[in-house]
Amino acid sequence: MKTRTLYPVLLASALLFSGCTTVGFHAPTFGSEKKEPSADQIDAYPNRPIEIIVPTGAGGDTDLGARLLGRYLGEEMDTSFVVTNIAGAGGSMGSREVLEADPDGYKVLFFHNNLLINKLYGLSTFNHNDFKIAGIALMDHGDTFIVHGDAPYQTANELAQAAIEQPGELSFATEVGGYTHLQMMAFEEATGADLKPIDVGGASDKLVALLGNQVDIVPIAYGVTADYIENGDFASVGVLSSEQHALYDNTPTFLEQGIDVEFEKFFFFAFPKDTPDAIVARFSEALKEVVENNEAYQEQAESYYTIPTYMAPEEATRYMDDVSHSYERLIERLETQTN
Structure with missing residues (x-):
């Protein structure tokens, strides 16, 4: 380990x-x-x-x-x-x-x-x-979307389906016009999801927002949130890399889940x-x-x-x-x- x-x-x-x-x-x-x-x-x-x-x-x-x-x-x-x-x-x-x-x-x-x-x-x-x-x-091959540990969607496909069924209701923490905003839009294009972008700030601000139930989804580096994932506060729905890495606990990629989105x-x-x-x-x-x-x-x-x-x-x-x-x-x- x-x-x-x-x-x-x-x-x-x-x-x-x-x-x-x-x-x-x-x-x-x-x-x-x-x-x-x-x-x-x-x-x-x-x-x-x-x-x-x-x-x-x-x-x-x-x-x-x-x-x-x-x-x-x-x-x-x-x-x-x-x-x-x-x-x-x-x-x-x-x-x-x-x-x-x-x-x-x-x-x-x-x-x-x-x-x-x-x-x-x-x-x-x-x-x-x-x-x-x-x-x-x-x-960093561990770009990921994290959600609450008890969220009803724990995979990228489940998240996409929830965002399709609840258009514009699930909030996505980002910096509008930035790297993570582009990830969100690529995810929407690939799946038909409809997410609500919330301009939160940097990595630490996003974690605070998710912990405080102010947002539903946070795009972030896996390493920044690994301890929250391990203790069950958060869950990763997948990583955006081309393949799994042991460094990121072999978390399934979006590509492996049939979603053509890749960012490294x-x-x-x-x-x-x-x-x-x-x-x-x-x-x-x-x-x-x-x-x-x-x-x-x-x-x-x-x-x-x-x-x-x-x-x-x-x-x-x-x-x-x-x-x-x-x-x-x-x-x-x-x-x-x-x-």
């Missing part, structure tokens, strides 16, 4: 990594003139703390992944990493903070699929191609577009070493229900291009059916 990491303890322990990561909240500063690094500064990189901008609130899977990687990257690069949370606009606020930062390697974005979706939905004017990608570091979450690092290649390469090399060869990191990442997966900058960019195109086709199809 695998060792589980309790979610509240997980956040607390991440905050206690002495000298490696801290949490900060501040208003983003846009519009200042960018300062290019000198040749000497490039050669000396890094010689001061590096700030990871997480464009979500504290406590979710993105934040926790950034903190864990910050600890081990700090050891690998012999510097400290500071995590700053700048939530808002589906991640666009924090992402823009990095987009408009000095291209000196000391401010880096850690985010996921939502960066692509924000532009496709018109919530932002930029996507991954407006940054310099340093690499993909993590995959990736987490990446990105710098401002004009960041020198030498700086990005140095960061990426350290990331590769941590993800592929640091057994302590790998063990902890898996205890957080994420799968260490390194993709170099060019490969990661191509992968993100492909994912963006698949989302674009899905959104076009959904819009065609709505009109």
Whole structure:
């Protein structure tokens, strides 16, 4: 039986990594003139703390992944990493903070699929191609829909049937226009379900809403809610990956249940577009070493229900291009059916 990491303890322990990561909240500063690094500064990189901008609130899977990687990257690069949370606009606020930062390697974005979706939905004017990608570091194949443990629907098919029989009555916690909203719409398209989206907020807000019976369904990473599932408070109706994983207790996929919906979450690092290649390469090399060869990191990442997966900058960019195109086709199809 695998060792589980309790979610509240997980956040607390991440905050206690002495000298490696801290949490900060501040208003983003846009519009200042960018300062290019000198040749000497490039050669000396890094010689001061590096700030990871997480464009979500504290406590979710993105934040926790950034903190864990910050600890081990700090050891690998012999510097400290500071995590700053700048939530808002589906991640666009924090992402823009990095987009408009000095291209000196000391401010880096850690985010996921939502960066692509924000532009496709018109919530932002930029996507991954407006940054310099340093690499993909993590995959989460455990995207899931969770419901109350005593709900009358405990599988994806039962949930779909309930949403067909009660159109617009079952509420779905999401960030309207974001990654989970797209999952909901794909589920509706594939099954004929009719759900009511409720804009709740981040992962912790969604869990509170479900615990308080304010919503019926929460799309979330399996690892964030695994302990609630184990104790019976919540139930997973299925995972959205292409196949079952032991890491997620071999929970049946939507595909196995005959529902053609598949989403897998990736987490990446990105710098401002004009960041020198030498700086990005140095960061990426350290990331590769941590993800592929640091057994302590790998063990902890898996205890957080994420799968260490390194993709170099060019490969990661191509992968993100492909994912963006698949989302674009899905959104076009959904819009065609709505009109």
